[in-house]
Amino acid sequence: MKLTVVGGGSTYTPELVDGFARLRDTLPIEELVLVDPAPERLELVGGLARRIFAKQGHPGRIVTTFDLDEGVEGADAVLLQLRVGGQAAREQDETWPLECGCVGQETTGAGGLAKALRTVPVVLDIAERVRRTNPDAWIIDFTNPVGIVTRALLRAGHKAVGLCNVAIGFQRKFAGLLGVTPAEVHLDHVGLNHLTWETGVRLGGPGGENVLPALLAEHGGTIAADLSLPHSLVDRLGVVPSYYLRYFYAHDEVVEELRTKRSRAAEVAEMERNLLKMYADPALDEKPALLAKRGGAYYSEAAVDLAAALLGGSGSPHQVVNTANNGTLPFLADDAVIEVQAAVGPKGPAPLPVPPVDPLYAGLIAHVTAYEDLALTAALHGGRERVFKALLAHPLIGRHAQADGLTDRLIAHNREHLAWA
Numbered sequence: 001m002k003l004t005v006v007g008g009g010s011t012y013t014p015e016l017v018d019g020f021a022r023l024r025d026t027l028p029i030e031e032l033v034l035v036d037p038a039p040e041r042l043e044l045v046g047g048l049a050r051r052i053f054a055k056q057g058h059p060g061r062i063v064t065t066f067d068l069d070e071g072v073e074g075a076d077a078v079l080l081q082l083r084v085g086g087q088a089a090r091e092q093d094e095t096w097p098l099e100c101g102c103v104g105q106e107t108t109g110a111g112g113l114a115k116a117l118r119t120v121p122v123v124l125d126i127a128e129r130v131r132r133t134n135p136d137a138w139i140i141d142f143t144n145p146v147g148i149v150t151r152a153l154l155r156a157g158h159k160a161v162g163l164c165n166v167a168i169g170f171q172r173k174f175a176g177l178l179g180v181t182p183a184e185v186h187l188d189h190v191g192l193n194h195l196t197w198e199t200g201v202r203l204g205g206p207g208g209e210n211v212l213p214a215l216l217a218e219h220g221g222t223i224a225a226d227l228s229l230p231h232s233l234v235d236r237l238g239v240v241p242s243y244y245l246r247y248f249y250a251h252d253e254v255v256e257e258l259r260t261k262r263s264r265a266a267e268v269a270e271m272e273r274n275l276l277k278m279y280a281d282p283a284l285d286e287k288p289a290l291l292a293k294r295g296g297a298y299y300s301e302a303a304v305d306l307a308a309a310l311l312g313g314s315g316s317p318h319q320v321v322n323t324a325n326n327g328t329l330p331f332l333a334d335d336a337v338i339e340v341q342a343a344v345g346p347k348g349p350a351p352l353p354v355p356p357v358d359p360l361y362a363g364l365i366a367h368v369t370a371y372e373d374l375a376l377t378a379a380l381h382g383g384r385e386r387v388f389k390a391l392l393a394h395p396l397i398g399r400h401a402q403a404d405g406l407t408d409r410l411i412a413h414n415r416e417h418l419a420w421a
Helices: 013-022 039-054 068-074 084-100 109-133 148-156 166-178 212-227 233-236 243-249 249-259 265-281 289-294 299-310 359-380 384-393 399-417
Strands: 002-006 031-035 062-067 078-079 138-141 160-162 185-192 195-203 318-324 337-343 350-352
Touching: 002 013, 002 068, 002 084, 013 031, 013 039, 013 195, 013 289, 013 299, 031 039, 031 068, 039 265, 062 068, 068 109, 078 249, 078 299, 078 359, 084 109, 084 166, 084 249, 084 265, 084 299, 109 148, 109 195, 109 289, 109 350, 109 399, 138 148, 138 195, 138 299, 148 160, 148 359, 148 399, 160 318, 160 337, 166 212, 185 318, 185 359, 185 384, 195 212, 195 289, 195 359, 233 384, 243 249, 299 318, 318 350, 337 359, 337 384, 359 384, 384 399
Parallel strands: 002 031, 002 078, 031 062, 078 138, 138 160
Antiparallel strands: 185 195, 185 337, 318 337, 337 350
C-alpha cells in the first residue's frame, strides 16, 4: 500500500507518522511519500519520520519529494494537509477582520473565507493531477476549511472525503469521563465542519444507550470549561457544541479577547520554529511533547481509521466524516457537505440516518451552508462582488458596511494568492 501526504513538510507530519507506525496492523503501509515544496522543512520532517518508523520497527519505506506527480503516482490514498500562504497568511486572517469588529479566525468568518479563496484553486489543481496520474486514489482532505474544500472536490467529481479531529477528540474525552474505551463510545454528531453538536453519546454503537444526559449532569462543568462556554449555556442546550460554536455564541466576547492577546498564528509560528529545531536533532526518534500543543490531537488515529476503511482494511465501520448530504439533512441541498457519522467502506462514506435536527441548530446549519455555497462560487470564479456576497451572507457578519470593509481588506491582504485580484 502506498500513501502520499501532500504538505508532508508540515510540523503536523510526525504526529501522523507516529500513528502510521503504531497502527500498522490497521493500515499496513509499504511506502509513505511526503510531498512538499519547502526543501529544508521536508528534509527535517522526513528524517524524523524515518527515525520514528525505525524505532517502532515499521518495515515501510519513507520517500520525500518536491515533485507532486511523482509523489502521487500509484498512491492508494492521497492525504491533503497544506496551508497556502503559511502561518504569515494565517496571522493576517486572524487580525484584519478585527478592524471591522468581527472574529479573526482561520476557518470561519472573513478569515475563513480568505483561506478558502487561497486554498480551493490549489487543491483542485492537485486533485486533477492525482486523477491524471492515478484516478482510483482516494483523496482525504484535512485542509481547512474542510467543508468548503471537500465540497469543491466532490463537485469536480473526485473521490474525496473530508476529515476533522473534533469528533475523535470528543470521543476520547467522553470515554475518559465515562471510564470506558473510545471504541465503546458512539457520537450522535451532526452539522457542518467546525459547526457541529454532539446530540447523543451512545455506548456500544448507533443503537446503544444515550448517556449524554448523565454525562452532562455529572461532568457538565468540565465539558463547558473545555469549550470556554458557560456551564449554564451547555445545560440549557442539553447538547455539546464544538469549540467553534463559541465564535457564534460569544462573538463579541471573543472579539475583545482576540484584540488583547497574541494571535494563535504567532504562537504556532513560534512553536513550529522550535519543533523544526528539535526535528533537526538526529537523536530524536519520537514525536516531541511540544507537538501536542500544535493542535490536531488524535489526527493520526482518525486518518488511519478512515484510510483503512476506504482501502478495504480493518477501519471502524462507523466514522465521522465530511461528505455529500444526499438527503441526510432534508433542509439542505443534496450536494451540501455535512459532517456526520457514516458507514465507510471502499465505495466511500454513506451517512447514517440522522433524527430531525432541532431548529435551534438546523437554522444555523442552513445559514452557514448558504454562505459556504457563495464562498465556493467566489473561490472558483473570483470577483469582488462574489466575495462581498459571501461575506454578507455569513451569520457572523451580515451587515453591508462591514461586508464592504472586510472585502477590501481581504483582497488587499491576499492579492498574491488571488489570480483575479
